[in-house]
Amino acid sequence: MSQSPVLRRRETVVSYLFLLPALFFFVGFVVTPMAMGIVTSFTDAHMGGSKFVFLDNYIKLFQDPVFLKSMLNTVIIVVVAVPVVTVFSLWVGSAIYEMRASARSFFRCVFYLPVVTGSVAVVVVWRWMFHTYNGLFNHVLVGAGILDKGFPFLGDTRTALACVILILFTTSIGQPIVLYVAALGNVDSSMVEAASVDGATRMQIFWKIKWPSIMPTTLYVVVITTINSFQCFALIQLLTSGGPDYATSTVMYYLYDTAFKQYQYGYADAMGVILAIVIALFSALQFKVMNGGTTE
Amino acid sequence: MTNDRKRSYVIFSIVLLVVLAILFLFPLYWIVTGSVKAKADILIKAGESVRWLPFTDISPTGENYAKLMKSTTELFTLNAFGYKITGPEIPMAMRWLFNSVFISVMAMLLSCITASLAGYVLAKKRFYGRAFIFTLFVCAMALPKQVILIPLLSLASTIGIANSPWAVICPVVGWPFGVFLMKQFSETIPTEMLEAARIDGAGEARTFWSVVMPLIKPGFGALAIFTFINAWNEYPLQLVMLTEQEQKTIALGIAALQSSDSTDYGLIMAGAALAAVPIIIIFLIFQKYFTQGITMGAVKG
Structure with missing residues (x-):
């Protein structure tokens, strides 16, 4: 259906x-602050004032050990959490999909x-x-004789990040579970039935059809x-305020700390820009890898 | 053989699901029971057993809630025409709860209005700049919304809404997810119905009100509950924007309780229960719409 220019203008x-x-x-409240953030990242904006410093913040960031440590922690969180969350939610989704409707909605809930x-209610109790x-x-651990005295899970550099990832x-x-349950509902059930009549195993049905x-x-x-x-x-x-010794500091936490505790707005905005670029790159990469996987 | 394996797989998966479910439900149980424990029952001494069960191990007490409600404030204060109008005196914790409800309800109403109008034209109208605007919305959704917290605060201070509920409401309404969701729902409107309305002489506003609105009703349900819960839990934004005691939301209030005395667990859990229970009830009532919202929003088009 093509439109006349007059109608289209109307x-x-x-x-x-x-x-x-x-x-x-x-x-x-979205585009303007984004633009403001990018502009500010090229200045040394702080409590007292602001002047244009071009790329200084970015150069300084890559020499800042706390930033690099925070970046490393962030990447560890992503690299651990993404596969674990994806696999678990797919497994839970498939397991509860086959249950009765009432059990399914109970578990989903x-x-x-x-x-x-x-996060606040969850975190205070954890x-x-x-x-x-x-x-x-x-x-419980001391009572069962596994530990002789309480272990500072959140205060030890070896365990703090793991606790964060568990709660995350x-x-x-x-x-993801809600999404998977819905997606499995859209799988062509006649194909699944035909395959199981032909003697396909559970695994084959999953990988080849679902x-x-x-x-x-x-x-x-x-x-x-x-x-x-x-x-x-x-x-x-x-949970930890980034501690102990920056063991749980992430880029976003360090950004918050820099901006709202140390009032280094320009420096913090540069972190925000880098974080946004890294996220965009990761998302693009995932699209490419996973789309490539389906066409092969 | 295969039947045996199938049965053991089913048993295994049920056991694992139940264990996971306990891991997920236990914190909530611990919040609610913790909130009614007396101070002596909360701190477990070495060698004693944990007080797990209500009524047998724990004798419920209201003292934590009483303490939570002790400090008071006015429900609201308005300065209008030189008069200062103040609401009735209520506990500070109830004021926090009221602030959370106000922010969530306002964000929900405004999102429903803005997103349904925008989603409808993006789905059903062909106009200059449509592709550009839609791309802009999608790109913004892929960006991390927390990175704009700093410029948002300076913007809010400049226009004078920092430390008011609007500083949280406006960015939540601006986030394009709702437009996206309502566009998905609007795609399902049959174009013939819109044309029929036009032939019958209905104007644009009338078409939207009496043809489009009834058809995208399920979308409103999904968007409303989604925005409500999102605004309620938008902790980073609340943290940055609301610093005055009277303006805090319930989430910020509990965080403040924790930082002032991190070992008064009974009080903190009473606050956590006050924050968690209302939103869980709302979620359970509107669960159907919620699931729909999540799945519709995901199908990118």
Whole structure:
């Protein structure tokens, strides 16, 4: 259906009237701050004032051991959390998909609860459970004779990051599970039946029939989990404040600390720009790798 | 043989699911039971057994909640026409809860309005700049929203909304997910129905109100519950924007309780329960729409 230019012009005017409220909030509170952030990253903006320093912040960042440590922690979180979340949610999704509707919605709900309750409520209770003297885990471990005295899970550089990843895991798998259950519902059931009549095994059915059709969902799950893991912040701010000795500091946490504790806005904005670029690169790479995988 | 293997796989998967479910439910259980434990029951001494079960091990007490409600403030204060109007005196914790509800409800209403209008035209109208605007929305969604916290704060201070609920509401409404979701729902509107309305002489506004709105109703349900929960849990934004005690949300309030005395677990858990229980109830009531929202938003087109 082609439109005459007159009609199209009329449609354009009407469309922009409809778009106006959304664009007001989007341009005002998303696009403008993004642009401001990029501009500020080239200045040394701080409490006292601001002057243009071009790339100085970026050069300084790559010589800043705390930033590099935070970047490393962030990458560790992403590299561990993304595969674990994807595999677990796919497994849980397939396992509960075959259950009765009531059991399915019960489990789906349970795994979604930590997302609903929000990081603060989740973190305060985990922090208590991990506590060296008052925590449940240490009490049970000491009671069972595994430890002779409480272990500072959150205060030890070897375990703190693992605790962060565990909690991140419980707050991350809810959404992928919902997505996988929905995606499995869209798999052509006549093909699955035909294959099982022909004697295909469970594994064959999964890899040959179900996997290709849930591939777009997997891609989406991987991308959103990557973005969320890169932004891991609330958890850390509430659980460890980046400690001990920056063992749990992530780029987002260091950004917050730099901007709102040390008031180095320009420097922090440069971190934000780098984080955004890294996330964009990761997402693009995942798209490329996973799309390439399906065409082969 | 295969049947045996199949049965053992099913048993294995059920056991693993139940263990995982306990891992997920236990923190909630620990919040709720912790909130009604007396101070002496909360700190476990070496050698004693943990007080697990309500009523047998724990004698429930309201003292933590009483302490949480002790400090008070006004429900709201308005300065209008030189008069200062103040609301009734309520506990500070209830004020935090009220702030959370206000932010979430406002973000929800505004998102429903802006996203349904924008989603409809992006799905159904062909106009100049459509591809550009849509690409802009999609690109923004792929970017980490937390990196704009710093410029957002300076923007909010400049226009004078820092430390007010609007500093949280506006960026939440601006986030393009809702537009995207409503576009997905609007795609399902049959174009013939829109044309029929036009032939019958309905204007654009009337078409939207009486043809489009009824058809995208499920979308409103999904978007409303999604935005409500998102705004409720938008902790980083709340943390940066709301620093005054009276403006805090319930999430910020609990975080403040924790940082002022991190070992008063009963009080902290009472706060956590006050934050978690209302949102869980809302989630359970609107669960159906919620699942729909997550899945519709994911199908990128």
